[in-house]
Amino acid sequence: MTDYRHWSEEEKRALLAIRSSGKAVKTQLHLLPGRSLNSVHHMLRKLPKENVKRPESFAWVWSAILSYLKGHPNITAHEISRHVGCSYRHAWQLFKTNHESDNRCVYISDWEKHGVNQVPRWSVGTMPDALRLPLQAHEEELRKARMRYHKKRVKKGAFNPFAAAAGFVTIPEGQRGRVYQQSMKLSDFEEELEVA
DSSP states (O other), X not given: OOOOOOOOHHHHHHHXXXXXXXXXXXXXXXXXXXXXXXXXXXXXXXXOOOSOOOOOXXXXXXXXXXXXXXXXXXXXXXXXXXXXXXXXXXXXXXXXXXXXXXXXXXXXXXXXXXXXXXXXXXXXXXXXXXXXXXXXXXXXXXXXXXXHHHHHHHHHTOOOTTHHHHTSXXXXXXXXXXXXXXXXXXXXXXXXXXXX
């Protein structure tokens, strides 16, 4: 039988104070000596959920992003996530919420093609956002796709037999190798079997 120690009212008040402070429970575990992290989390689920604040363990990210942006303007969320050390999704969410708020401090300074999508480049300030890149005409996109497809096939070596006649490829020239001729008559094959 295990020795279970019941939670005292003083420990419950300390636990509620930790929860309402907004700090992570793991960092404040020293205030509850003799309690494991699992038991603390288990007790937190039993306590009433008033004055609950989310732990601000990622509060440093936005200030780090802003300080990096001041020195390196016109940067995408992918690049900033690599330099600051946060996830792309978190950086994008922070840019989006601060851009849409009333007291915004970032704006879209330019757009960049990223595959088929357009990715915003961010800078610090309150200037108006840059306009999106114009979409290409459908025919131009098709022409570029055809050229990409043709170049890919040329690189692979999968040539069209009519490509030389059309002038797309040149016929490679070289020395003719050894030619081996075999008779295709069935009677010749039967004679070889008899000999063997």
